Amino acid sequence: MASGIRLNRFGVDTKLTSPTRPRCLPWASTSIGSMYATPGARNKATYASALDVPVKPTETSMSPLARLPTSSVLRSLFLSIFFTSPLLFRPGLAVFKAIATSELALLNPDRNPVLRAVIRPLVYDQFCAGRNVAEIKKTSSAIKQLGFSGVVLCYGKEVQLDANNKPYGYGEGQMLNLEDEVKQWQTGYLNTLKMVGPGDWLGVKLTGAGLNITKALLDGQSAPKEFVEAMEVVCRQAQSQGCRIWIDSEQQVLQKTIDEWTFDLMRRWNKGDKALVFNTVQAYLKCSRDKVEHQLQVAAKEGWRSAIKLVRGAYMSNDKRELIHDTKAETDACYDSIVEDLLHGTGFSAFQSSPELKHDLVLAGHNTKTIRRAASMASDLASRRQLKVVPEFGQLQGMADDIGCELLQLGENASRSAGSGMSFVPRVYKCLTWGSVRECMQYLTRRLVENRGAADRMQEGAVQLRQELWRRLSFRSS
Numbered sequence: 001m002a003s004g005i006r007l008n009r010f011g012v013d014t015k016l017t018s019p020t021r022p023r024c025l026p027w028a029s030t031s032i033g034s035m036y037a038t039p040g041a042r043n044k045a046t047y048a049s050a051l052d053v054p055v056k057p058t059e060t061s062m063s064p065l066a067r068l069p070t071s072s073v074l075r076s077l078f079l080s081i082f083f084t085s086p087l088l089f090r091p092g093l094a095v096f097k098a099i100a101t102s103e104l105a106l107l108n109p110d111r112n113p114v115l116r117a118v119i120r121p122l123v124y125d126q127f128c129a130g131r132n133v134a135e136i137k138k139t140s141s142a143i144k145q146l147g148f149s150g151v152v153l154c155y156g157k158e159v160q161l162d163a164n165n166k167p168y169g170y171g172e173g174q175m176l177n178l179e180d181e182v183k184q185w186q187t188g189y190l191n192t193l194k195m196v197g198p199g200d201w202l203g204v205k206l207t208g209a210g211l212n213i214t215k216a217l218l219d220g221q222s223a224p225k226e227f228v229e230a231m232e233v234v235c236r237q238a239q240s241q242g243c244r245i246w247i248d249s250e251q252q253v254l255q256k257t258i259d260e261w262t263f264d265l266m267r268r269w270n271k272g273d274k275a276l277v278f279n280t281v282q283a284y285l286k287c288s289r290d291k292v293e294h295q296l297q298v299a300a301k302e303g304w305r306s307a308i309k310l311v312r313g314a315y316m317s318n319d320k321r322e323l324i325h326d327t328k329a330e331t332d333a334c335y336d337s338i339v340e341d342l343l344h345g346t347g348f349s350a351f352q353s354s355p356e357l358k359h360d361l362v363l364a365g366h367n368t369k370t371i372r373r374a375a376s377m378a379s380d381l382a383s384r385r386q387l388k389v390v391p392e393f394g395q396l397q398g399m400a401d402d403i404g405c406e407l408l409q410l411g412e413n414a415s416r417s418a419g420s421g422m423s424f425v426p427r428v429y430k431c432l433t434w435g436s437v438r439e440c441m442q443y444l445t446r447r448l449v450e451n452r453g454a455a456d457r458m459q460e461g462a463v464q465l466r467q468e469l470w471r472r473l474s475f476r477s478s
């Protein structure tokens, strides 16, 4: 952290939240400084462009959660009690898993209206976008009205492999031929694209293209021509709509080939000032820094724009343990050090050998400390015109609303201080998964497990939720 910066209790630079700063144009489109380092000088960033993002007015003294609807505050509070209570969570998760894996019509929430009436308002609505175009568009526009820059819409289909590299949940007879599988997948993504607008994202899981593609990934094959053609159609459509695409990282047995296929997509589509395709790097891997370095170097050498979504990694239970940092603290330190170096344009030799290198970065995660630190660092570097890349942020629907809203508030405060020089206005996206209640049960089970693993953070979030609820009940304005 640079000296001279004072952080408030949220870890945000007080210069940006000070109520004495001038305010302007609360409902107008607000200019966001987009900052890229000047060729040849990493410490002399210039502001290359301004992006217009509509923001909602929020009083600077307001709780970041003030923008959430009361139903959402109540549901988040209920779930935080559920996740942090072992007495409720263990039996609750067991029942949930039983429903998720059962073949019985009685336990199928798509067919049993009573079951659906319980799961839908309590869990599904919290974590999923909807079952059809109308529901998904409604969820997505509600999220944008809260001030988020857009949504990342994910088509839920995926394949996961067990310890013997056999796919979970697929019988022998379920394998279609490659052409049909890829065609179905392409149609799924083109339909997903119909539900997003300019500025939104498409979240792509390559294993979603089916068992044949998963096998090709596992065997380290080149991308089949059917897949290459399908991605060509999807990428062209996304680009014509003003959407971007991120390719999820998956299990390590598949990831080497996923990286290779994604590099081919980046080569093809990441020309010019804005990348279309983002690769995902998992910071829990001991080799994650090397992966970032490799991507930056290849991009510099071949003349395309590197684009990275940085996550901690979600496959600890499937991946080889020795590939992953030994402790959570090491994963945290690795994530934070990659962020620090990418924001400063230091630490990776590609920045020294190719000072003109430009790249894009999305920080996907819910770790409050990491996100606050990254936002604060970006604000500081931006104010000194030394920000190498403008980080964007992504959280999953229903998770980490406290930090998501805090980022929005930071951005709105920075937007209001127009005229004071260059400020960092974070772009924040919510990642949505869609499908019927039954189709989303596996995804929902993963969210429940992940939330339980973050029980400490949830307890901190619950305090803020209770304060927000109390504020509403006592009719206080802030």
Ligand SMILES: Cc1cc2nc3c(=O)[nH]c(=O)nc-3n(C[C@H](O)[C@H](O)[C@H](O)COP(=O)(O)OP(=O)(O)OC[C@H]3O[C@@H](n4cnc5c(N)ncnc54)[C@H](O)[C@@H]3O)c2cc1C
Residues within 6 Å of the ligand: 247, 248, 249, 250, 280, 282, 284, 311, 312, 313, 314, 315, 316, 324, 325, 326, 327, 328, 329, 331, 364, 365, 366, 367, 394, 395, 396, 431, 454
């Ligand atoms: C928008 C979005 C997109 C995502 N896309 C992907 C994706 O494409 N691929 C993917 O794999 N994940 C993805 N994830 C999930 C992500 O990798 C994390 O699992 C999840 O976000 C929780 O981590 P966190 O950064 O929020 O913080 P935290 O909750 O603080 O961190 C939890 C993470 O720390 C790591 N960890 C926990 N215990 C240990 C330990 N003992 N030793 C070492 N490391 C440990 C694990 O990675 C664990 O998931 C995505 C998450 C988001 C929000």
